[in-house]
Amino acid sequence: MQDVILQTVNLRKSFGGLRALDNVTLTVRRGEIHAVVGPNGAGKSTLLNVLSGALSPDDGAILFEEKPIAGLRPHQIARLGLVRTFQISNLFENLTVEEALRAALACGRLRSTNLDRLRELLERFGLREQARRRAKELSHGDRRLVDLALAIAQEPKLCLLDEPTAGLSPPETARIVQLLLDLKAKKQTLLIVEHDMSVVRALAESVTLLHQGQVQFAGTVAEIASSARFQSIYG
Numbered sequence: 685m686q687d688v689i690l691q692t693v694n695l696r697k698s699f700g701g702l703r704a705l706d707n708v709t710l711t712v713r714r715g716e717i718h719a720v721v722g723p724n725g726a727g728k729s730t731l732l733n734v735l736s737g738a739l740s741p742d743d744g745a746i747l748f749e750e751k752p753i754a755g756l757r758p759h760q761i762a763r764l765g766l767v768r769t770f771q772i773s774n775l776f777e778n779l780t781v782e783e784a785l786r787a788a789l790a791c792g793r794l795r796s797t798n799l800d801r802l803r804e805l806l807e808r809f810g811l812r813e814q815a816r817r818r819a820k821e822l823s824h825g826d827r828r829l830v831d832l833a834l835a836i837a838q839e840p841k842l843c844l845l846d847e848p849t850a851g852l853s854p855p856e857t858a859r860i861v862q863l864l865l866d867l868k869a870k871k872q873t874l875l876i877v878e879h880d881m882s883v884v885r886a887l888a889e890s891v892t893l894l895h896q897g898q899v900q901f902a903g904t905v906a907e908i909a910s911s912a913r914f915q916s917i918y919g
């Protein structure tokens with residue numbers, strides 16, 4: 685059995701009377717791509733916010749490499765190797781792509797100032813020609829590539845991605861899918877929230893279905909299509 689990198693147990697988070705996460709128990713294994721799917725408002729982004737420390741859970745446990753991390757601050761969690769994609773729109777508007785990547789490398793788990801690593805990332809993510817441009821000058825598609833590059837620059841043990849293909853054209857989506865497959869080939873563990881089931885099928889082996897804050901299905905991608913809960917929710 686592959687070993688477990690992340691385990692949540694009965695995770696709960698409410699906003700007023702609304703249960704956004706209602707006893708969410710989920711296991712992510714090292715080296716896999718685990719997809720979280722579910723309709724709008726299911727609690728998917730809340731789950732990522734709680735895992736990354738942007739929000740504190742009301743109850744329940746989060747074990748990352750067997751260490752309890754619930755309630756730690758986002759930078760403490762990132763240092764341990766659990767990284768969520770940056771929202772460059774907020775953070776890096778006025779930095780160039782290269783400056784932002786240098787910052788991510790320097791803040792990452794390895795605190796790297798290695799220029800070869802910077803060049804390799806620019807090359808791998810097809811951002812060499814954009815290196816001197818400011819994030820705010822980039823197309824939406826290039827910004828999503830920078831989001832992903834900034835997360836990977838931190839050398840995460842587990843990377844959390846919230847709808848990495850949202851708003852992208854089919855060729856841009858294919859590019860992101862290929863980059864994620866390349867990461868998978870390098871044994872990068874990913875937890876990905878994704879609406880597009882064709883993307884889920886292309887990438888993931890395990891999938892968790894959330895609906896109204898509750899886990900409705902957990903199993904393999906092959907199994908989910910025949911799950912009655914999946915069929916009734918997705919119709």
Ligand SMILES: Nc1ncnc2c1ncn2[C@@H]1O[C@H](COP(=O)(O)OP(=O)(O)OP(=O)(O)O)[C@@H](O)[C@H]1O
Binds near residue numbers: 704729
């Ligand atoms: N900060 C907040 N304050 C109040 N309610 C919130 C907050 N964040 C999320 N919610 C509510 O919690 C529920 C779950 O939201 P969440 O954003 O996690 O859903 P989601 O599965 O990511 O949906 P989508 O597919 O639309 O991105 C929704 O009803 C949402 O309105």
Ligand SMILES: [Mg+2]
Binds near residue numbers: 728730
């Ligand atoms: Mg969301």
